Amino acid sequence: MAASLQGSLFDAAAEEAGLRPLTAVRRTPLAHGAWIDVLPGWLTGADALFAHLAHAVPWHAERRQMYERTVDVPRLLASYRAGNPLPHPVLDAARDRLSAHYAAELGEPFVSAGLCFYRDGRDSVAWHGDRIGRGATQNTMVAIVSVGQPRPLLLRPRDGGGPTLRWPLGHGDLIVMGGSCQRTWDHAISKSRRATGPRISVQFRPRGVA
Ligand SMILES: O=C(O)CCC(=O)C(=O)O
Numbered sequence: 030m031a032a033s034l035q036g037s038l039f040d041a042a043a044e045e046a047g048l049r050p051l052t053a054v055r056r057t058p059l060a061h062g063a064w065i066d067v068l069p070g071w072l073t074g075a076d077a078l079f080a081h082l083a084h085a086v087p088w089h090a091e092r093r094q095m096y097e098r099t100v101d102v103p104r105l106l107a108s109y110r111a112g113n114p115l116p117h118p119v120l121d122a123a124r125d126r127l128s129a130h131y132a133a134e135l136g137e138p139f140v141s142a143g144l145c146f147y148r149d150g151r152d153s154v155a156w157h158g159d160r161i162g163r164g165a166t167q168n169t170m171v172a173i174v175s176v177g178q179p180r181p182l183l184l185r186p187r188d189g190g191g192p193t194l195r196w197p198l199g200h201g202d203l204i205v206m207g208g209s210c211q212r213t214w215d216h217a218i219s220k221s222r223r224a225t226g227p228r229i230s231v232q233f234r235p236r237g238v239a
């Protein structure tokens with residue numbers, strides 16, 4: 030863990046994790062009917078949440094078949110299905126607040142949470158859309174809360190018709206990918222050769238989206 034992050038965890042662990050109002054969230058329309066909502070610093074007490082999740086979540090490594098080889102997935106994972114309590118009450122509160130805020134537009138609640146632990150700059154997620162489930166064919170939303178080391182979320186249109194966008198995701202920030210974003214855009218967290226501290230990402234998804 031980077032010394033600076035460890036220091037700030039130590040100093041501010043007393044501030045309890047909480048949520049600011051969602052009303053300040055700002056939307057940026059993207060091409061093809063996709064959009065991004067961003068709220069920097071949605072979480073308060075993000076240091077305490079990071080420290081808690083790093084220790085309390087049953088993180089596991091995965092290996093995946095890639096053509097002829099089996100390779101390590103370059104991040105640690107944990108997933109919480111609908112109905113299972115999340116590893117910190119502020120995450121249950123976050124899911125419920127997001128569900129309430131987007132109810133009219135989404136038409137259903139956020140129910141599952143996927144967690145990723147990026148240990149350092151070698152950890153990453155390759156270009157993909159969340160298209161294993163309904164996101165392949167229907168508009169949906171994926172809401173991400175990020176704590177720890179700021180890392181940019183990269184987004185690019187799938188049809189190759191436009192530049193790659195970089196959305197910085199800082200400690201306590203919220204980003205929501207909506208509209209056709211999972212179908213018409215790909216996203217990624219790229220590797221970094223710079224000194225990079227650990228980051229935890231929490232992704233909230235509606236039923237049947239993965
Ligand atoms: O780390 C992130 O914020 C993105 C993770 C992601 O795209 C995924 O797990 O599908």
Ligand SMILES: [Fe+2]
Pocket residue numbers: 157158159216
């Ligand atoms: Fe994703």
